[in-house]
Amino acid sequence: MTLYRQLLVTMLLLFAMLFITAYSVQFSSTRSYLAQQQQTTVINTVTSLGLALTPYLETSDTLGAESVINAVFDGGFYRKVQLNLLAAGQQITREHQASPQGVPDWFVNLGLFEGARHEAVLTSGWLQLGQLYVEGHPGQAYYQLWQGMSQLATWFVVCFVLVWGLLILALRYLLKPLHDIEVQAREIELHHFGKAIPLPNTRELKEVVSAINNMAGKLEVQFREQADEAERLRNKAFLDEASGLGNRAYFVSQSQSWISDGTGGAAILISVDMLEQLYQDEGFAAREQMVKAIAGNLRQLCRRFDEYALARISAYEFAMLVPESDAERLSLLGSEINRLIAELVIDPVNSLNISVVGIVVVQSGDDTSQLLTRADNALNKARMNAAGAVVIEFYQEEHKMGRQVWKQLVEEALAEDYFELSSQAVLGFDGQLQHEELYIAIRKDDVLHGAGNFLPAVEQFKLGERLDLHIVGRALTLLAQRPALRLAVNLTQYSCRQVSFWHELKLLLDRHAGVCSRLFLELPESAFASSKSALMEPLSSLKVAWGIDHFGRHFDLLTQLGDLRPHYVKLDYGYSSQVAQSDYDDAFLAAVCRAAHNMGALTIATRVETDQQVEVLKTLYVDAYQGFISPPKRLD
Incomplete structure (x- = not known):
């Protein structure tokens, strides 16, 4: 029970005890007063009635005596009036046994009043004339007691309700600082740091609130410093300072990640030959300024793609990874790169020595060295042809199915549900299963097509929303059938940008509310890099856990992790692929994991x-792992 409820219940119980005590005292005193009043009235009645009857008894006027008794009996509240005429041996009796009106029977049955009675002998000198007996009726006492105590109880109940309401308002006001402290403590436990708590007027609470605010501020600074340290280590290891792009190590790591993902795409090498001439003619500063301008243009060009990697790999060469494998599109892209670089040269001395582009399509069997070797060969061919030349190398068999064919296949799979589902376990280092990541493929005519083959077409033709809703629906059905299953579903970049997708997803999850606690959504890091603020509201409204996939590809997202508040992050393969090598520098990876922990996310x-x-x-603060050490298995 909360402190607020404990105080409220305690005060209400004390008020109730005070009411019961006061009510009991008042009830007892009123009852005694009414009983005593009834007894006094009966005695007075016997005395006055005896004086009135004596003259009639002396003359043996029975009718007169009876008339006096009737007048008294009818004018008062008496249960019984009896006169024994001793000389005549007669008896005059009047009785009223009816129950009191306006009083509940259960109250009368309590026996609070026995009825006052008094008896006296009427005499004339030494002669005894008669014996008079009067018994009062308790009905009037019951009625007065019932009316008085009912009104008192009503006023007490009204006061009780009023005090209850005032106590609620007062306690909420007085305990608001404690509620703020509770909320802040919960946020700190989750590694979230909000605004400072306003200082209350209560001296004791003011000291506590001040201490909480100071602690939260220091922890926020400490966690921010750790995130900055991780960012500094990453910049040192993977950033080219002159251009602000990734360096050769960054490009190699990203190439490994792209190849292992199997999503295809192309590697582009750009040789800006005029930089050497510019360095000789105008010096180092002019060359570095031109490098920054070229980097800015290339970065702007790459923003048209959902996923990309951009790096400066040598003094005069830049490299790109883009999710495009169509020869015509790649040729146009290469020409556009040459044009953008040429526009930066104001008055070229020799327009034949500005830049050349070599492009190779990423193959499923490639490794990093093979990919870079083929890219160098393409670049050398372009340089031999002429400045501004674009050379593309790819294996023709990889392109036997065009994008339109993939589009048709995906639409047919969505209509007929040709999707084959499998999952791969995410394990903690203690062997405990965290969840399973859902993988999809299309099986048609006994041929299995992996997601890496058709996902580029899904993004190009804006089929991501339909695909994601379909797969999430399949996942929810599996979760309902298997109570022990916990599934993570990857969302496409296109879906993350659509307001309609989040609306439909919320409706779908509401229909399966019982299993949503076992569903995880994985969003690509690039979705946050392009529209972080637009994703925070829909994610916070969903009652499911979510994580960031390929975390670490974008240089500016690490320090923003605390604002994103994911439940977990999956480190990009490029940063963990070489951990077992003897010369691997693990400082950056460990710093990233510590920063993620401090912000409340698992790694x-x-x-x-x-x-x-x-x-x-x-040893690197990683919480869990997945991979072919635990191969995928069929779900359906």
Whole structure:
């Protein structure tokens, strides 16, 4: 029970005890007063009636005596009036046994009044004339007691309700600082730091609130410093200071991640040959200024893609990874890159030595060295042809199905539900299953098409919303059928940007509210990089846990993790792929994990393949892992 309720109940009980005590005293005193009043009235009646009857008894006027008795009996509240005429041996009796009016029977049955009675002998000198007996009727006493105590009880109840309401208002006002402290403590426990609590007027609470505010401020600064330290280590390891882009190590790590994802795309090498001439003619400062301008143009160009990687890999070369594999589109992209760079040269001395572009399509069997070797070959061919040339190398068999064919296949799969579901376990280092990540594929005519093949077409033709709602619906059905299952579903970049998707998703989750606690949504990091504020409201309204996939690809998101408040982050494979190597520098990865913990998020390493990697990851503040060390399994 809360302190507020304890205080409220205690005060109300004390007030109730005070009411019961006062009511009991008042009830007892009123009852005694009415009983005494009735007894006095009966005695007075016997005395006055005896004086009135004596003259009639002396003359043996029985009718006169009876008339006097009738007048007294009818004018008062008496149960019985009896006169025994001793000389005549007669008896005059009047009785009224009716129950009192306006009083409940249960109240009368309490026996609070026995009825006052008094008896006297009427004499004339030494002669005894008769014996008079009068018994009062308790009905009037019951009626007066009932009316008085009912009104008193009514006023007490009204006062009780009024005091109850005033106590609620008073306690809420007085205990508001404690409620604010409770909320702040819960936020601190979740590693969330809101605004400072206003200082209350109560001296004791003021000291507590001040201490809480100081502690929250210090923790926020400490966690922010750790996030900044992780950012500094990442910049040191993966950032080219001159251009503000990633460096060669960054590009290599991202290439490994792209290849392992199997999502395809293309690697683009850009050689800006005129930078060397600019350095010789105008010096280092002019070259660095041109590098920044080129980096800005390339960054702006890449923003048209949902996922990309951009780096400066040498003094005169830039590299890009883009989710595009169509030859015509890549050729247009290469020409646009050359044009943007050429526009930066005001008066080129030799327009034939500005820039060239080499492009290779990422193949499923590639490794990083093969990809970079083929990209270098394409770049060398472009340089041999002429400035501004674009050379594209790819294996023709990878493109035997065009985007329109993939689109048709996805639409048919959505209509006929050709999707085959599998899952891969996410395990803690204690062996406990955290959840399972859902994988999808399309099986048609006994041919299985992996998600990496058709997802580019899904994004290009804006099919992500339909696909995600369909897969989430399938996942919810599986969760309803298997009470022990916990599934994580990946959302597409396109869906995350659609208001209609979040509305339909909320309706879908409301229809399956009983299993939503076992559903996890995974959003790509690029979705937050492009529209972070637009995602916070729909995510906070959903009653499901969510995480960030491929965390670490974007340089400016790490310090914003506290604002995002995910339940977990899955580290990009490029940062954890080399943990088992002897020369691997784990400072950055450990700093990222500590920063995530401080902001309340679990960290999950992906694509873990060996026990050696597991042992190393244990020491780097990673909470869980997944990969082919625990292969995917069919769900349906």
